[in-house]
Amino acid sequence: MDASYRDLVLESIRQLEYGPRHGVVLDRVKCAECPEENPVYQCLHCFAPRFMCRDCMIHRHLHVPLHRIEFWTGSKLVGMNLNALGMRIQLGHPVGEPCLFPLRTVDFLILNSHGMHEVSLDFCGCPEALSRGAQLHQANMLPIPERSPTRAVAYEVAHLQDAWTSPISMRVRSTTSRR
Known part of the structure; x- marks a missing residue:
């Protein structure tokens, strides 16, 4: 070099x-x-x-x-x-499309592979809107609790858990921990 x-x-x-x-x-x-x-x-x-x-x-x-x-x-x-910076996450609509009846949240927490995030999240409040839990599922997140969520876990975290507990990764950890 x-x-x-x-x-x-x-x-x-x-x-x-x-x-x-x-x-x-x-x-x-x-x-x-x-x-x-x-x-x-x-x-x-x-x-x-x-x-x-x-x-x-x-x-x-x-x-x-x-x-x-x-x-x-x-x-x-x-x-x-x-x-x-003032960014808000709008669920229930295509990204960038505003909702006419947003249901605003304060201090909504989302866990993903980068850590815990406090976000300003707006659920869709349109008459034909899905439930809050369903809107989070559409955004690849698991709502906590399901009915009136105040937190969510990104699906990617669940996939990380699956990868970490798979037989292959358990074998790799077992092998490397013996060294």
């Missing part, structure tokens, strides 16, 4: 952990999605994270609302969630 490539790799890792060097702007002149200047948000889970403005960060994450983001304070990156 030549020195310039190594330096590029190390700088990329350092930026991911600590943000741009003091006094160096590095991809923060404009939002990655629009002409907005001095964007301060980046996603920890998106491929090749780039700095974005608030509106573009929300729009980019309508289909993946549980990604964790960071805010550039001017000297360091601070973790936060999309809920803090």
Whole structure:
């Protein structure tokens, strides 16, 4: 590995952990999605994270609302969630389509493979709407409790549990724990 490539790799890792060097702007002149200047948000889970403005960060994450983001304070990156930017998750309608009768929740908790997320979630309150539990199931989440949910677990977590308890993974853990 030549020195310039190594330096590029190390700088990329350092930026991911600590943000741009003091006094160096590095991809923060404009939002990655629009002409907005001095964007301060980046996603920890998106491929090749780039700095974005608030509106573009929300729009980019309508289909993946549980990604964790960071805010550039001017000297360091601070973790936060999309809920803090004012993002709301609307169930019962196609992504991006507003509901005329939203049933708003406060402090709704969702567990997924990235951890626990406090979100602003709106159930559909239209006359033909499915139950709240069914709306969560349609969004690939298990409602807790089923009838009047205040929390949910993403299906992906259940799949992780299945993978962790499968005979093959149990054999791998057994083999590696003996070493």
